[in-house]
Structures are given as C-alpha cells and as structure tokens.
Amino acid sequence: MSPTLAIALTAIFTAISCAVLGAFLVLRKMTMVGDAISHAVLPGIAIAYLLSQSRASLPMFVGAALVGVFATVVIEILSKKWKVQSDASIGMTFTTLFALGVVLITYWSDKVDLDQECVLYGEIAFVPFNTWTLGGKSMGPIALWSSGILLLMVLVYTLVGFKGLLMSSFNEDYAAVLGIGIGAWNLSLMSMVSLATVVSFESVGAILVVALLVAPAATAYLVSSQLKRMIALSALFGLSGSLGGYLLSAALDTSIAGGIATTLGIQFAVALTLVQLRKK
C-alpha cells in the first residue's frame, strides 16, 4: 500500500467516525464535553503507555478510554450534584486532568516515549511507518487498522443504538417513559467518543479531534433538519474536509491535522454564508 493511500484512508476513517459521533454531541449540546474528553484522556494515555510500553495496543486504548469516561462522570457530578455551572465543571475537569497528563509524561520522559506536541496535534504523516506484522507477514500501518476498526464500531453502534440515541437526544422525558435509560446512552456515547479520541490522538492530536467531532456535524446541522440526513451529511463533510485538508497541506507542505481543521472550518464558513444569503 502506498504511504499516501495509507495516510488518506486513516484520515478518512477517523474523520467519518468522529463526524457520526459528533452529530449526536451537537444535538445533545455536549460538544464541549467531547472537547474535555479529548484533553482528559492524556493521563490515561501516559499511564497506559507506561504499563504497556507501546503506542497502539489494546490495553492502551481501553485504559485511556476509561479515563475519558471518568472525566465525563466527574463533570456530571460537578454540575449535577455539586451545582457548579456546567461550563466551569468542564473547564476545571479537563484542565486539571490534562495538566496531570503533561506532568506524568514529563516525569516518565525516559520511560514514556511521548512527545507533548505529538499528543497535541498528531503526526499523521508518520502513519505509514508504524506497521505491525502477523505471522511474519506485514499487515500494514497500525493506525490504519485501528481507525478502520473504530469506524466499524461506530457504524455498528449507531445502527444498533439508533433509536435509543435518537430518543435520548431529543426528548429525555419521552425516552424515560419508553424505558430508554438516558444515563446509559450518555455513558455509552461518551465511551465511544473517548475511544475515538484515543484512536485519533496519534494521527490528528488531542485538540484537532474536536474539530473532527464538531465541525462536520455543525455544518450538517446548518443545512438539514432531519437526523438521518444530518448524520449522512456530517460523514460526507468529514470525508470532504479530511481529503481537502490533506490536499491543502500536501500543497503547502504543512501539518496535515492543521490543514484538515482549517478545511473543516472553511466548509462551515461557506455553508454559513450560503444559508445566510438564502435567508435574505
């Protein structure tokens, strides 16, 4: 497989997974929780890395995703039980956890080979060089596999859980009457977001995951008012944004993650302008 194809496919798989999950975050007004999770997994990544000594192993994904869920629970407790404004709960929680992550990475810097900046904005360009082998046969880049599996999981999760996600996103009371557990759906969605963050952090970095989660979904929300169409459009915008971003940064020879986020932003700005013009 050519390196270019590997990078492009990894970017596309990641982008579509995030875009689909992001659609539900936008509807639930929980995008900032997604942002918080993407920062908060850092200590999880550091600890899991120290224990497993590898960048992309199953324990690492699970460990870091658990920290993401932990962050969600802390935010819920702060805002619901301790009556802190929800904005402040999010801000306090993720900054503290992220600072802890940075301190841990610095403290174990001789044992944990993680670069702070790599964590922040990813190294998707290095994806092709990180391969794995099975029975002596090269299986291709790890990140490609993990993002492919992530996409598969997200699609299965969305198809199986569509009704529950739909109901609990729009009308909590009605969902409760139907016996759909709001808390359980919330937690499962946040677990998926954590997983997506951990899988993506190596390719696009902790902060740009947020762009992938929010921008395509926000653009789709602007132009459609039906959930299925919105999810499909969100995935499409994620796809076009990541492809366009890849081409942009290839042309300028700059950070791919930065290029993708910029393109996603431009897509939104164009959609916003068109919608505003049509209103007038």
Added chain:
Amino acid sequence: MFDPVFIKVLLGTLLLASSSAVVGAFSFLKGESLVGDAIAHALLPGVVLAFILGDGRHPGYLIIGALIAGLIAHYGIAFIEQRTKLKSDTAVSLVLSTFFGFGILLMSYVQRTGQGQQAGLERFLLGKAAAITMVDLYVFTGLALLLLLGVALFYKGFQLMTFNEDFAAAIGLPTGTIRFAFTVLTVLAVTVGIQTVGVVLMAALLITPSAAARSWTSCLPRMLLLAALFASFAALGGTFISAALPKMPTGPWIVLVLGFFGFTSLIFAPEKGWLARRRRAASNRNKTQRENLLKLLYGAEERAGKPIAMTAGAMVDAREQHYEGLTKTLRNLKKEFLVVERPDGFALTDLGRIEGRRVVRLHRLWELYLTERLGMAADHIHPQAETMEHVITPEIEALIVKELGNPEVDPHQSPIPYEED
C-alpha cells in the same frame, strides 16, 4: 533557589495568575467560562500571523495579533449563536478547534521555513514560564495593572452585565461597549496567560480560581479577592515545585495546584461545599422525621383521649417508614426526653407532647390558611401542610393565627390545639 531567574518567573506567574483570575470571575458568573477557553485557542493564528507579518519577538506585535484574533473569535461565536440554530456549546467548540487548527497550520508553515525556533512559538502551546525575560516582566506588570484598572473602571457595568444583561440594557447602560471592553480585557489576560501556562491550560487560570472562590463566598468583591488569592498561591506553588523538581514544567503544575484548590473547596467549603450541603440535607431529613413521629404519637393520644404508648411496629405501619430509620429517630428522641420507653411501647413526655402539639397545630393552621385565604379545596391541602408544618417559624405562626382570628377548628373540623398558658 532564590536566584534572579526564579524571582522573575515567580513575579511573572503571580501577576498573570491573579489578573486572569479577576477577569475570569465575571465570565464564570455569567456561565460563559469556556468562551475564554475558545479565545485562548483562537489566539494561536493571530500570534503566528503577527510573527510572520511583523517582528515576532516584539511583545507589541504579538499582543496586537492576539487581540485581533481574539476579537474575531469572540464576535464569530456571538454571530453563530445569534444567527443560526446552532447552540452556544457548538459555536464555542467549533471556533475553538478550527481556529486552533488554522494556527497549527500556520505554525507548521513557519517552522518549515526555519523561523519557528527563534520565535519560540511552541511556548504558546504549553507555555514556558522559565523563558520569561525582563522585558516580558515589564509588559506583564503593565498589562496586569491595565487589567485591574479596567475591571475597576467597568466594575458596575460588568457586575450588572453578569447578573442581568437585560436589566443593564433597560436602565440604559451601553451593553455593547461594556461587552467590548470585557472581551478586550479577556483577550489581554489570555494573551499574557498563554505565555506561562499555554493555550490548552489557559482555561484553568480563568475558571478554577472563581469556582474555588465561589464556594466560600457569595459577595462579589470578596470573591474576586479570593479568586486572585487562590491563583497567586497556585502560581507560587507551581513555580516552587517546578524549580525544585528537575525538568518539571511550571504551567501544568500551576494548573494542578489550582485544581487541588478547586476540588477541595467544592468538597469542604463551609455552607456551600458538598459535605456541608449533605450534612444540612441530612439534618433537615432528621428534623422532619422526628417531628413526624411526635405528631404521630400526639395524634394517637388525641384519638384515645388519654396518654397512650405505641409500639415501634405500629409506628412503622402508620408512617410507612423503614424500621432502621425509625429506631434511630426514637433513640434520639429518648435521649432528649421527648419520649419514654415503656413495656407497652413509646409514649410522649410532657416536653414531647408540647412539641407534637406544635406540629399538629401548624399542620392544621396551614390547612385552614390554604382553604380560607387561598381558596384551595379541602381534599387537596394535606400534602402541602405535611411540608409546611416543618418549616413555619413561631413568628409566622403568630401572624397566621392573627390573620385567621384565633381559629378553633381546621377544615376537617379537627380542633387546633393551642398551648394553655
């Protein structure tokens, strides 16, 4: 440890942390804490552009670039919130992530051309307090003073805007100008702050001191002062730790210390802390349970026409209450000489009878008030009275009695038992 570099870093972080805390307090109270986070991220492209277009090492250029980017981000968020169906959280995270991504794009461009290292642009990501120079210190001092002066000048306006923006507009305050001033102050605070703690952790300097301070006080000036104090102690702690431990970054340690202050305040603060609120809820529940038991015993005496005892089993049946809670309450009542235990069960003491009579009286008075004065139907009032009987103070009781003209019976024709004096 007390070398000039350490003192410089300490002074710089102290100034930054305390002035950011004061500015952040207003957005915290307004429930817009994360807008500051978004502005912090959005400054990155402004800072890098300023570096590309102007002289990157000159603090003036950086501040102007940051100011422009921050204002664009702020008004961008406001536009998306007001003109589209997108909610505020989406607007904030959208602007935050795409601006930041654009900043990363520009930064990688600068670094490719080999200028990035000189500019030390990477210090904006996680901050580099150790790199504070003498010039920086002068600029920080100036900005910190400017921030405090700004807050002092606009104090009334900020206060009104924070608590009730519509009211502020209605009494003719220039809300647009005040908002603009506030945004400029936030951007300035963030511009300086990101050089110490970095873009990612800036939110902590704006939010956490206020969250901590808010759980100790409800008075705004005191809260501002406390927030500044928490931030200063965190700056002190973070700088000391990073100086004492090799290689440790200052910014993240400041944020960790702040987080410690924040979470411990939220748990342990008197009155508003989580523990205090739990204790209060438990004591309210306790009081209600005691009063209900005394009321039950008084009611039984009233029906029997003479002092009688009730077994714990009969009480459980009557109040549909858990046995464990009941025995605990009874034990307490016994200790306070409100009930006595006899072979045939529990009976009221004279003291307990007065207390039980009081609760029954309040219940019936309130039922009468609801029907007589508020016109409620007699079959709807019992649940309301069940709550109010535990709340009404002697002063209010006297007023109700006066208002109803010393009534004799409640709506169900049960006598209202007064104390005979």
